[in-house]
Every structure is written in structure tokens, then in C-alpha cells.
Amino acid sequence: MISRRVNYFTNYFKIAALNIKSNISGNAFAFLIMSFSFFIMLFFLLCYINIYNYMSTFQKSNVMIVFLKNNAKKDNVLNFIGKLNGVKNAVYYSDKSSMNFLEKRVKRLKSVLKNMNPDNLPAFIKINFKKNAVSSIFLSNIYLRLKSLKGVKLVYYNKMLQNRIVQFMFFTKVVGFILFLFLFILSIFISYSAIKLVILRKQSEIEILKLIGATNSYIRIPMFIEGEIGTVLSFLVSIMLLFAIYKIFIFYKFDSFLEFFRIKIIFLNPQQIAVVFLIAVISGIAGTYLSSKRFF
């Protein structure tokens, strides 16, 4: 029974190989179309992942400044901050060192500070957060707790920027999801059309096979194998092409101008590649199923 099934399966592969060999041009055309479709999907995913990562890094690098009242006990405030979850470190700047801090921040525009009296500057504490802890709600929560603390004059963080980033990231997620869904459906449609071109040429062959007693599975399984071989090869070619383009981009330092914006281009990780591979496999199966449906 098992050897019979193995024989069947081996035979299905032989038939699929024979079909590919006998229609090289049709299969090559379908293969090119599918490769292009998967390349577009992978390229979109690469862009999306990099934009999302950049925004995420930007969001998580948010800092909070706590201005202290003149008579405030800085150690009490620092102790309180130190006990908060998600705080990476807190650095105290006295009213004397505030000017140095400002000068470092503005760098070349230092001249704007020349008429400023250092004695008028307040003491403050700069808080850096752990990257994995930062979120909009987390920052609001910390802000409210620090604001009500004794000795604290003012708490500042770029709430607007934070909210904008969160909004943008949400927008990116939604648009990304819609685009990805669209590309997924498009890849099924492209696979369907490409495989259909191959299968339509088999119409008479399918009729003959049916007349001599072939079951639907005997006809269909080699078609699925043929479709999947084409899909997997198309996927491999498109991922290798994308990787080659990525490497060329890095090798010739085309990304150097992006470093100015602290953007580092990363390639897709294995999980992301696996997701697109899964989509490719599904689109191959769906494409074969839809295009062969009319014969059964």
C-alpha cells in the first residue's frame, strides 16, 4: 500500500517534470511573471520594515526633562525616578551645568546663547528610557507621576512628536496591511493567470487522460506540483535578486547619505522571508486550483 502510494507520488513528479519540459516557453513566461510579482512584494516588505524600524527607533529614543524648583531636593527626585520601571538612567544637570548642556545641544548655533545669563537657567534631570518600555501611554503615565512630585517645577517631553510618531506608525501599519493584502491578492491573481496560460495548453491532454480513466487527482496533483515548482523557483529567484540588490546597495555605500538621518538599512529576517514564502506557496496552490477548476 505504502509502496503503491510512493509509486503514485514518484509518477506525479515525473509527469510534472515531463509537463514542464514539454512546455518550457510557457513555464518560463509564467515563471518570469511570478518572479516579478514576488519581487515587488519582497521589495515592498523590505521598504516597509525599514520605515517601521526607523520610526520605531525614533519613537523609543524619546527623552523626558524634569525641571526642578530652586529649593528642590534633587536626591529625592532622582531616587523616585530611579525606582520607576522602564527608566534606563537619569542624569542631573545643576543650574551651573545647564549652559554646557545647552551649548552641546545647539553646537554650531552656540552664538545664540551668548547673551544668556547662566544664572537664570534652571537645574533639571534628563531621563533616558529603556527602548522596549517606551510607548505613548507609558510616557503619559510617567509624565503625570513626575508632574505631581514635590520639588518638580515642570516636566517636558515631546508629546506632540511622540503622538505624531505613534499616529504615523499606526498609519504605516494600516497602509502596510492594506498594501500587503493587495499584493497578496495580486500575487494570487498573477499566479492564477500565469498558471492558467500553462494549463490551457493542456486542455486536450486533460480530456484524453479523463477518457482513458484518469481520476481527477491523477490529473490535478501533477498540476499542483508543476505550479508549486514554478512558484518556489520564482520565489527563490526574487529573494536572491533582492538580496543581491541589497548587497550592491551596501557595498557601494549608496546608503551613506541615509546615515545622516541615522537610518540603517536592514535586510528581511528569516521570519519575514518565511511569511512571503508561505504567501508564495499559497498563491501557487490557489492559482493552480482556480485555473484548473474549470476542467473538473
Place this chain on the structure above:
Amino acid sequence: MIEFSHVYKNYDKNYVLRDLNFTVNKGEFIFITGRSGAGKTTTLKMLLALESPTHGAVKFLGTEIQNLKPRDIPFLRRKLGFVFQDFKLLPNRTVFQNVALGLEVSGIFGNVIIKNVSEILKAVELYTKKDEFPLSLSGGEQQRVAIARALVHNPPVLLADEPTGNLDEETSQIIIDIIKSFNNKGTTVMLATHDKNLINMGRARVIDITKS
């Protein structure tokens, strides 16, 4: 073995068959004849479950074909060999591979295929051309390949629809002789033709369905 009882077939109001009745016994050779459009092909198609009667019953080995479930139809067809006027060979497969298909669809693989296909190709005198593709063969040779494919799995019945329609008289005689030789070994044959010469060559029972 085969029984047509009170079979009617119509397409809209156009009757192709009216009250067709006949039986075919095991090992018989019969000609189905009639003018063009009389329903010869429809009669054979009913046995292959490609058409179903509007009224009446078509029985094969005691089973009413029109009542078969779609999933059982391939198993019916494996008990029948079918030869077409236009050969219906797969152009991308060799003579050997085309004939082997008759066994492969039934789940037979390996040495049995090599043995049976070689034997039947020798019987139709095409063994030397086993690695050639159908399009490089003459019409008569292609029809012999089709006969080999139809009979390689040793079905009890061979159906042939105008098998010599595209062939000259001499080649037609060769084809009829081959079919006759398989009939002599016990295969029941139903051959549809309108060719009087062919019927004379065959010297067998004739069912004229024009009269139905």
C-alpha cells in the same frame, strides 16, 4: 455484457436516438452503423459516461452507467478501451509513454509497465518505434499506438469510433485485422462506422441505429 434498453437521447427537441435496444455478448464483434448524425458516437459516448440517455438504461456488466457517481466514472472507463478517429495521442510523449498511460492511470507502475507495453507494441508491430513521438509517425501507425494504449490494460471491451476514418483502405485493413486479432483473444469489440467497405472487411454483426 452491454445492454441498451429503450434508450432515447434528445438535445432540446431534436431526437438523436429513439428507442434503441440491443445487447452485446462477451467476445462479440459488432459494427454500429448509420448515416452521419444518426447517433453512433453518442451511443459509444453513453458507454463512456460522456453522455447520458434522456430515457432508458445503458448497462455495462450489470451496472446502469447513467446512475454512476462522478467519482466512479474513471473506474468504469478503465474497463473499456477507446479508440478515436483522431487518435488522441499526447504529442509530448513517446509511443512507449503514450501506451504506458493506459496502465499508469490504473496505478500500475514499474516492471509491469515495461513488460505489458513492450508486449502490446510488438503485437501492433511498433516496438521498434517505441521512443518516437506521435507526430513523426504515419496515420496508420498513430492509430496502432492508440489501439495499443486502449488495450494495454487488457480491458474486456474495446470501443472504436470511426477508427479508420482518416486512413486509406490498405491501412484500414491492417487496423481491422489488429482489432480482429484482439477480438479473437476474447476482447469484445464495438466499432462505430459508416464505411460499408470496413463492415465488409470485418464480417461481423451489424447494428444499424438509423432504424432506431
